[in-house]
Amino acid sequence: MQRALVMAGVLGVVISMLAPGGTGAASAAGPPGAVTEVSPLPQVVAVAVADADAALRLVYWSRGPRGPMQSSGAIYLPPGPPPPGGWPIVAYAHGTVGIADHCAFSLQPRRLYLDTVYPELLRAGYAVVLSDYVGLGTPGTHPYLDGPSQARSVIDGVRAARAVVPELSDRWAVLGQSQGGQTALFAARIAPEDAPELRLRGAAATGPPSSLERIAPLLGPWVPRLPLRMTTAYVASILAGLRATAPELDVDGYLTPRGRHVLDVVENECATEADTLVRDISIGELLAKPLGDPALLAAAHAMLRIPTEGHTVPLFIGQGLADLDVPAPLTAGLVAELTPAGADLQVAVYPGDHLATARDSLPDTLAFLHRVLDSP
Template identity: 30%
Template sequence: MMVGGGATNSALLARAEPVAAAGDDFYLPPPLPPTPGAIVRAEPAQVAFSAPGMPGVVPAAATRMMYVSSDTHDAPTAVVGTLLQPSVPWTGPGERPLIAYAGGTKGQGDQCAPSKLMTQVVGYQPPADITFEYDLLALYSLLARGMTVVVTDYHGLGTPDVHDYLNRKSQAYALLDAARAALQLPGTGLNPGTPVALYGYSQGGMASAGAAELQPSYAPELNVRGAYVGGPVVDDEYFIGYNDGRPSIAPAFAWILNGIAADYPETRPILDAELNDTGKAILSDALGKCAVPVSLAQLHPRTSEWTTSGEPLTAVIDRNPELKSAFDEQRIGTLTPSVPVLTASAMNDEGAPYVPVREMAAGWCGSGVPVELDPNAQIPTVSGLVGTHVLAFFPSLADSQQWLTDRLAGWPAPNNCGALP
């Protein structure tokens, strides 16, 4: 793919504005009520639960719903999610719980929304944009235990707004408000006191962590019993610096910048001045792509190739106060969860770096939160598309779900705060 030479400042500004949702009127929001968690519309949905390596299908009734959430500036916004009700019984303690599930990275195009991918497993958009719903394995295992699950699409996936990838507040709000909305749907057996657990890996791990931190102030009425925070990105700027030059992760840098430009208008003229034609073309290309693309960013994985100064993005962020402030707002670990947390993060994770995860866990421990940090020491270092970050998703599936079951039973939460790995 050639890098176009005609990218202009005004073009970047236009891309920072909301884009039209594609294809399905369900995703176009009407005027919204001001109440977070309010249901705007809902309808039955068909979900594909068979995938390679999955021996059977857990029957589940699916409901697609649009609900009110809050954006990063606490203004009302529309988010779509999917409620999955298993037909198998819940055999754990107490009433059937609700798992508020935050999915891993899908991309920034509307076609990448989990509520769309769950109907087809694999999504394809010509000429070479393809992704698949790899969260199906975790969803399958949660449903097989008899847990009800609600999956958020996040802010801006499917709906007209730009998806602000790895935004601390909007992701957390979307997850908490998905639980609020699910508890209101009639005929589900759920009620305001239903036990809730937060669950996510990778992008979802950041969302779960952010939700655990914000729940005491944003959604204190939810009966949250615990949070699983798997492989989280804790600090967006650190994430960019740690992975600068890795082709498989370079598109994520563009998704982050597109989200920053959309959410923080004061950063747009800075990005216009600091990004060269290649950088602007990369942001434009990434805006409509999913997580397994052949993208322009992968051809220019070093962010020094994106900037007019030849500096990496982290240097540009550090010397621009408006950009630095916007990035600092995305850092997890500044607030204190009120529930126990299980964090799994491979020490050799090549994508979501371990050092800030450990710092986050230690900070929570210092505030009295029961935290168990699993460093996944058994995971080998593997580079490429299927790297250590992807492999580390699997060992924690059974352990994390048993951990949640124990929290639902009211057992004391284990922690290794005294000697973090």
């Protein structure tokens, strides 16, 4: 019965898109959350969640660094009838997958999430709404680690999901890992003002990259290979996003020929494959000169600096002590800024590395979600 109701809602959205004045024309931007495509998510092993009663794929309008952009995403619904007021939503903000279109999170098998995280959320009685982020699987280049546009992708994904599935509540929380952890913390600060019609109850982030805006002025040809994971691919992805969204910064002018080649690699390969190809190249080998231009540093600051003041919803941060992607001292610095700023903050530390923390923290994140979402 629930699946039939959902499909009826999908049909209604499709009809509205085809009607005069509808949002189906990709050439004309719609308002944030306006749906342009919706269909059942293919029930294949790669993206199926056994515990989901219904699963949909959608494309919707959101907002990039310079204006309207589209994002794709997915919706997974719990089994059984919705509770009074509708299913509470957990918006999942994913970690780094790359910036090439074929790397979109909703198109590739992500076993930890499909087999563990999403089923746990569904069994807890939450609908899962996933955003791929603007430009990842949709027109334009994904502005990697641009926290504001990633947060808006998630917020507008919740808007889009509620337009398609009326059984969804306006009560929601955001959960993210790595790049998604950064996204979750940006969304926590932005959403209450950006989407007052949605009741954001909290944000949980594991391994969120922070303080990177302080590192940017230190980068130049002198930087050696670092004893961390994927640093060259990460930095190249940030620069590739800036090159596409802010051409006036002349990012290519900072790059060596090898650096331009590395940016081409990350624009065409997913994160793991790109790392294999570029991990032996240092950040210094990418750069012909220091990243010293004030305009470029201001752009990096706007996209990378996680807001630490003005948070009005509870926050959870989980960090792995053996994390070589986002070292623990960076997160310790973030916590040290959030705490005196008055954030309602819960912090947990785990012994494992970056991805292990997403798994090890799940009982704590579920307890946090129950605390913030289960009351009307």
